[in-house]
Amino acid sequence: MVQSQAAVHFGEGTKLQIEVVEVADPGRGNVLVRMGASGVCGSDRHVLDGDWEMPSPTVLGHEGAGTVEAVGDGVTDVEPGDHVILSWFYPCRRCTACLSGKAYVCTGSRSEECVLPDGTTPLTLDGKPAFAYLAVGTMSEYTVVPESAAIRIPKEVPFDVASLIGCSIATGVGTVVNDAAVEPGTSAVVVGAGGVGLSIIMGLKLVGANPIIAVDLNEEKLAFARELGATHTIVPDDDLAAQVAAITEGGAAYAFEAIGRVETIESLPGLLAPGGSAVVVGLPPVDAPVSFDALELAESGKKIIGSNYGSTVPGRDFPKLASLYLAGALPVDKLISHRISLPEVNEAFDAMRRGERARSVIVF
Template sequence: MSTPSRAALHTRTPNIDIVDLRVKDPGEGEVLIRMGASGVCGSDRHVLDGEWKMPSPTVMGHEGAGVAVSVGAGVTSVTPGDHVILAWFAPCLKCQACAEGKTWVCTGSHSETGLLPNGTSAMTREDETVYPYLGIGSMSEYTLVPEQAAIAVPREVPFDVACLIGCSVATGFGAVVNDAAVPPGRSAVVIGAGGVGLSIIMSLHLAGATPIIAIDVTDEALELARSFGATHTFKANSDTARHVKEVTDMGADFAFEAIGRPASIAEMPGYLKRGGTAVVVGLPSGEHPVPIDALALAEHGQRLVGSNYGSTVPRRDFPLLASLYLSGKLPVDRLIKRRVPLEEVDTAFEALRTGAYGRSVIVF
């Protein structure tokens, strides 16, 4: 048995086709989800534009939230009717990393193959196998995921907010809280005021960091950054490092790069004081190496930290982020500037490519 679903399918061009496909019924340890909303994320754009290679054809989307429709044998943490946020990196819960509680670096996950833990795909189109992006495929009316990728949260959290918690918000929050462990009163600079950058800024504000400096190329993005807690904003140019050091005296305690641009990753140590920490959050395409002055990094006692999914443990962190939203401490809803139907997904990606500020969300 299977469920019909309309979905955004990517083959080998930058364009997306809206197609009819079928989603398998849940087997052991699996959950069938009716989607409520899907984020339109820069990671999806990397795939569409040929910068990252994924199994093809690909059902796009990895930031998702919806309702559990049915569950397979052995599922205990989710019941039909639960509202869930989807985790795009479903851990195997068996490898050494998972045993150590580091599920974000699981070595047994099938997520990057687009397959379920049993090695099969959840989706087919006629007689053809299609691959949900990162095992999620959230730009589909229905999807099927392993239990560990479906995290129940309160029904009061709107789907458009919940889907962003699943990736950009968890990544930004985790970079600040889990990876950098920013103490109150410390200074920070954030390069890039997109969805992840803004999530970093609001998390720094929540953590009590000050000053919080945002760097971007558009006035609209910087204005939004101020509304989320940035105390200072600067356009990216050759004088940016000087401006940062004027605000922070000797340089910032922490720097976060949220774009994935090799040049701005390389610039981070120049924004820092001696002993400061640079956190790589944005994901570069992988085609261009990042030139880092290792001698200066060592001489200045600076740290360079890689942040993968904000070291998020979804079962622990998603409910926390949902409660912070409901209490008004993380205004995730203000990230959303465009809500579109599935049929307008190409328009949403074009807004992403042109640097439009704020997030686009597909609503079902």
């Protein structure tokens, strides 16, 4: 058992507290990881702001990377000293979805319960059970995860870059490549230039989309979008569809929503050309249904695609994304606007709520 400083949410309020938790030795099939970096992501903010209910107390953080310190019995994928990216949705590797190559919709994972496959938690706080958010809890110096959540990568990849590959990059690039299957030369608009939106823009540039339009209210984020591949940026007015149509000669082939707001999700079909595809990437609060004009969708041949984790298969996709970074094709480091210490995490979330920064990353 090791002691670890961690950012803990106690189920009430919007602030995290820095506490010392005890992390158990890795049991059979599990891996102890000393964290190198953890992203500060909008999905963590959903928990803090009461949009999603989780067991508490909860060590937040779900995109992270670090070094394997120890492994439990039966672990063969990694060994002490390996550098790994953590997957926030660990696959069971046994269900029909996993066996058909769709780990992103695994039905056997207990990740969303914030527990290990056997239903236990490796964390305690003041002698009582604590939970790791999505079974990884990356805002902690140490964590224990299932073997299938720890994906080995080259040691040349910095931990701050690797941490973002585990969520925002995998989601953003994956939704372009896996979900939408965007073809070179096709037009795309991305609504929301936060961490995931900027990752989508990087993915669109990677596959050769053109034009690439970024939409956001924040000029600083639009500047990041231009640096990462956007050919056009828009501060939306009352008729965003007309603004997009003017650039794309009638509407985009693909429209991505990366915020999770009902209003912006509902706007997606209006941004499309006939036959276009709208991709819902942003995650709204629980019980927040959206409405579309089904007749218009049918008559215009438009599609609505739901994207979960960019249809990422971690063991397949994390090493690919790491290799693209090392080859200079995926400039993930440009996405990081602030590198912070663990005690600065609340300030990072406050900046996120104000619509500021690209990505903040905790460096241990």
